[in-house]
Amino acid sequence: MSTRKNLLIAACYTGALVLGMVLGPKFQKENNKTNNELTNRLQSDEDGGKLSQVLDLIKENYVDDVKLDTFQNLAINEILNHLDPHSAYLPPVEARQFSDDINGNYDGVGIEYQLLNDTLIITHLNSMGPAAKAGLQSGDQLLKIGTVNIAGTGATSKKIVELIRGRQGTLVNLTIRRYGVTDEIVYQVPRNKITISSIDVAYLLQNKIGYIKVSKFGAKTDEDFQAELIRLKKQGMKGLIVDLRENGGGYLNAATALADQFLPENKLIVYTQGQHEPRTDYFATRAGNYEQGKLVVLIDEGTASASEIIAGAIQDLDRGILVGRRSFGKGLVQEQFNFGDGSSLNLTVARYYTPSGRSIQKPYLHGKAEYFQEVSNRLSSGELLQDKEHLMSNLYSTKDKFFRTTSGRIVYGGGGIMPDIYVPVDTSKTNKLYYALSRKAVLNEYVYSYLIKAKRPVNLNSLSAEFNISNLQYKKLVALAKSKNIIFSAKEFDVARHLIMLDLKALLTRFYFGEAAYYHVLNEDDHVLLRSLKEFK
Numbered sequence: 001m002s003t004r005k006n007l008l009i010a011a012c013y014t015g016a017l018v019l020g021m022v023l024g025p026k027f028q029k030e031n032n033k034t035n036n037e038l039t040n041r042l043q044s045d046e047d048g049g050k051l052s053q054v055l056d057l058i059k060e061n062y063v064d065d066v067k068l069d070t071f072q073n074l075a076i077n078e079i080l081n082h083l084d085p086h087s088a089y090l091p092p093v094e095a096r097q098f099s100d101d102i103n104g105n106y107d108g109v110g111i112e113y114q115l116l117n118d119t120l121i122i123t124h125l126n127s128m129g130p131a132a133k134a135g136l137q138s139g140d141q142l143l144k145i146g147t148v149n150i151a152g153t154g155a156t157s158k159k160i161v162e163l164i165r166g167r168q169g170t171l172v173n174l175t176i177r178r179y180g181v182t183d184e185i186v187y188q189v190p191r192n193k194i195t196i197s198s199i200d201v202a203y204l205l206q207n208k209i210g211y212i213k214v215s216k217f218g219a220k221t222d223e224d225f226q227a228e229l230i231r232l233k234k235q236g237m238k239g240l241i242v243d244l245r246e247n248g249g250g251y252l253n254a255a256t257a258l259a260d261q262f263l264p265e266n267k268l269i270v271y272t273q274g275q276h277e278p279r280t281d282y283f284a285t286r287a288g289n290y291e292q293g294k295l296v297v298l299i300d301e302g303t304a305s306a307s308e309i310i311a312g313a314i315q316d317l318d319r320g321i322l323v324g325r326r327s328f329g330k331g332l333v334q335e336q337f338n339f340g341d342g343s344s345l346n347l348t349v350a351r352y353y354t355p356s357g358r359s360i361q362k363p364y365l366h367g368k369a370e371y372f373q374e375v376s377n378r379l380s381s382g383e384l385l386q387d388k389e390h391l392m393s394n395l396y397s398t399k400d401k402f403f404r405t406t407s408g409r410i411v412y413g414g415g416g417i418m419p420d421i422y423v424p425v426d427t428s429k430t431n432k433l434y435y436a437l438s439r440k441a442v443l444n445e446y447v448y449s450y451l452i453k454a455k456r457p458v459n460l461n462s463l464s465a466e467f468n469i470s471n472l473q474y475k476k477l478v479a480l481a482k483s484k485n486i487i488f489s490a491k492e493f494d495v496a497r498h499l500i501m502l503d504l505k506a507l508l509t510r511f512y513f514g515e516a517a518y519y520h521v522l523n524e525d526d527h528v529l530l531r532s533l534k535e536f537k
Contacts, residue, residue, distance in 0.1 A: 051075060076345075084348050085364045086332050092342030093162060100165075102250050104196045104218040107168040109134075109189045113142065113160075116445045118152045120160065122176075123448065123511060126194060134189045136176065138511055139452050143184060144175035166191050179453055195220075198250075201519040202228035208236050209536055211529075213243040213519060214258070217250030217306040222257035229261065229289050239294040239536045241529070242310075245324060249305025252333060252352070256282045259310045261289050262319055267355070269313045272333050274350030295320030296532045299419055304328035311417050312354030318407045322419035323532040329416030331361030356403035358413035421535075423528045433488045434496035440484045443500065446477050447507045460509060460517050467505045498525075 055075075059068055076089045090098055100106035110129020114121050120142040125132040143151045145163040166172065174187045198221045200213040210232040214221065232240075249255070252272070259269045263284035273279040297320055299311050308327050314320045333350040353359055402410045412418065437443050450473065457463035469477070481488065493500070502525055510518035523529055 084332060086330065086334060086346070087348045088346045090344050090346065093158070095338075095342060095344040097158075097161060098344075102216065102218050104198055104220055106165055106194055107191050108165045108194050109172065109174070109191060110194045111136065111164075114444055114448055115155075115157060115160075116441070116448060118154060120150060120155075121448045124514065129194055130189045130192050131174070131187075134187045136174065136187055136189075137178065139448075140176040140178050142174060142176055144173070146173055168193055197224045199224045199228055201516045202232060203516065203520070204232060204235055204237060205241070205523070205529075205533065207533075207536065208238040209533060210237040210240045211243065211523070212240070214247055214307075216247060217254035217258070219251065219254065221250070221254045222261075225258055225261065226289055233289075239296075240290060241296045241298065241532055243298045243529075244303045244307040244311065245298050245300040245528075246302035247304070247307040248302065248328075249307055249330065252282075252306055252309065255306035255309040259313045260284045260287060262291060262295060262314065263288060263317060264291050267313075267317055270309045270352050270354060272350040272352045274333075274348075277350040280350075294536055296535055297322050298528055298532060299324045299327045299417065300528075301325055301328055301416075303417075305330040305332075308360055308417055309352060309354075312358070312360060315411060315417065315420065316355040316358075316403075316405050318405050318409070321421060321532075321535055322417065323421045323535070324419050324423055324528050325425075326418050326422075327360070327416040329360055329362035329414075331359045354403075356405060356411060358401075358403045358411065360413060360415070360417050362415045421531065423531050426527050429496065429498045431492060431495050433486070433492045434499050436486045437481060437496075437500065438503070440486065442477075442481050442484055442486065443503050444507060446480055447504060447511065449480070450476055451504065451508050452511055457512060460513050460520070463509060463512065464505065464521065467501070467508070469501075469504070 055068055055071060058066060058071070073089065073091065080087045080089060108129075109131040110126030111122050111131045112124040114123050122131075122136060122138055122140045122142060124138060125136060141151070143149065145160070148163055150160060150163070164172065168191055170191050171188055172191060174189055176185050176187065178185060198214060198216045198218045200215050202210070202212040205211050210229075212225065212228055212232075214225065229240075252270075256269050263269065265284055265286040267284040269282045269284055271279055271281045295314065297311055297314050299307070299322055303311065303324075304327065308330065311322055311327060315322050331352055332348045333352055334346045335349045337345045337347060339345070351359055351361060401413050403413060405411055451469075457466070478488075502522070506518050506521040509521045
């Protein structure tokens with residue numbers, strides 16, 4: 001029995017050996033074939049190229065579970081980081097919000113708010129919006145959106161927008177706390193289409209001079225601008241100031257359409273050109289509503305992109321006068337490419353050139369990371385705004401190539417657009433205290449935490465005439481600033497008192513009487529605007 005068992009084991013080993021000799025080469029051949037196919041795949045650009053193959057390998061072979069979407073976003077952002085500062089990848093939520101903001105409409109409830117110390121305070125309501133119709137008021141503190149508690153939870157503006165906005169017709173419960181009311185109040189608010197004009201304010205200044213402030217260039221900017229322009233002309237407008245300060249741009253077509261309002265037919269407004277984009281010229285049509293008449297355009301370091309297209313055309317064609325400070329210097333055009341998951345890629349596809357042929361794009365070093373780091377290094381905390389203007393001018397202006405306007409005046413390319421009349425920052429009323437209070441939003445918090453709880457003013461005139469803060473209110477401001485690590489003396493406050501009081505009054509005015517009243521107050525002491533009015537005499 002023992003011998004028979006040993007013979008059987010020996011036969012099994014012999015059979016396994018023979019089978020291995022027969023099948024081994026076959027398996028080796030198949031294995032080599034698989035490895036060769038994998039190697040060939042990695043060495044080719046087929047099926048999405050090397051980046052796609054690496055992600056596939058991670059998905060199929062990595063030891064732990066990973067979120068590939070995160071890796072894809074990291075890879076995309078790293079690639080874009082080495083292009084220019086303005087090419088950007090937008091995840092689905094950000095892409096939708098970007099589109100809503102630039103188009104000036106979204107599905108929501110129609111509120112504006114301020115986040116102060118983890119507390120959301122409603123600062124303004126769209127008078128025709130769902131929230132106002134439901135009964136919410138300025139000054140209400142929003143505690144919950146639906147079942148989500150947002151008070152004291154560190155909720156971000158992005159998260160709040162995601163919760164409030166939604167499909168038109170759907171309902172959202174808003175739980176609020178109201179000053180003077182003990183119990184919380186719950187409002188059921190239907191979401192609806194909210195339209196926001198890109199015209200902040202339009203009214204007549206002294207001597208019938210029209211003033212229109214444009215905040216961005218969206219789908220309806222030209223339409224809104226024309227409506228305000230016609231209204232002011234009916235009121236007897238004798239000149240026009242267009243305020244493009246802090247206007248970061250928007251749609252190129254919206255900018256050329258607005259520029260068309262000022263320029264005669266067939267005048268070149270701007271042209272674009274890129275490696276894969278042939279030259280495209282944009283000309284004025286006969287549709288302008290203000291082709292004659294005195295025109296002043298206000299610009300500053302926040303005037304960028306589409307705003308600079310208008311400023312460049314007005315200057316190069318000698319149609320009007322630019323007043324203010326050097327513009328931002330963004331002479332690149334982005335095109336939006338949408339993906340199936342709702343995300344999008346805003347990719348720079350061309351440069352734009354003013355009518356004289358100049359590019360006003362400032363150098364962006366090696367990529368957006370280095371670009372922003374350089375600016376950040378040079379504009380470190382504690383530096384004043386006039387230092388910023390000086391630094392930006394020195395860092396990014398280039399005068400190695402000049403151009404001529406229609407009348408023969410010399411203008412320069414590179415580093416933004418220098419205005420015809422330069423108005424520096426008024427340093428006599430500013431100091432580090434004022435900028436620290438503004439940077440840390442202390443004045444906003446002070447208004448919404450203390451001043452709105454006082455007696456409501458009868459009208460704008462009474463607020464402007466009577467506005468002041470008591471000694472007790474001043475002490476509260478000092479305490480609030482101290483909580484933000486801002487320590488100052490009475491002497492430092494006195495230097496900046498004028499601007500601090502002006503900002504407080506303007507913020508309080510906006511709370512009670514809206515956006516137009518806010519700009520009425522600020523414009524009374526705007527030295528750039530006051531300087532521009534001299535050009536109409």
